[in-house]
Amino acid sequence: AQKITQTQPGMFVQEKEAVTLDCTYDTSDPSYGLFWYKQPSSGEMIFLIYQGSYDQQNATEGRYSLNFQKARKSANLVISASQLGDSAMYFCAMREGPFSGGYNKLIFGAGTRLAVHP
């Protein structure tokens, strides 16, 4: 069964508008972490934002926020005020297990390709 599901293979948004990228996950572990990474065309993986399963508030990092709905097992990424440089592939990922304990692998979704139009 898919652990991380990203149902939007591609999205587009007008510059300066907000966009939401969907991510749902499946785990029976009460401790887990959810991540979003950006992969531009150059190929590197850029960490954007993290949400722990016990975090009470939704994570925010600048223009990025994570809409965490634990009961629905969703962790959608919201990008506000889109910029042309936001055009990239975006991956949702999960780590099962406690927050520390570094040997927990990341499980990635299939990704969403975002295109920002001027």
Next chain:
Amino acid sequence: EPEVTQTPSHQVTQMGQEVILRCVPISNHLYFYWYRQILGQKVEFLVSFYNNEISEKSEIFDDQFSVERPDGSNFTLKIRSTKLEDSAMYFCASTDGQGYEQYFGPGTRLTVT
């Protein structure tokens, strides 16, 4: 800011040849990972490494793969006899085990011909 480095950035090899991909994790990190991404697909976990031994490996990480930390700084992934389907981007990552973030290197693009 400290970063994970990987060499080479691009490696072309013939089927059946051995390749070694090299990574230098962040210096105080203790946990190391290899992931791969076949072109246009998702990133897949290969192996995690801690305290000089493999902590976990995926079904992809078969006998053709091995990892090593030959000294205090390098972390290598060896593929003994490459296949066409090994063509992918290979990412190294590391973490100190305290924070939540895994720091990814820029990747090595492996092309098997």
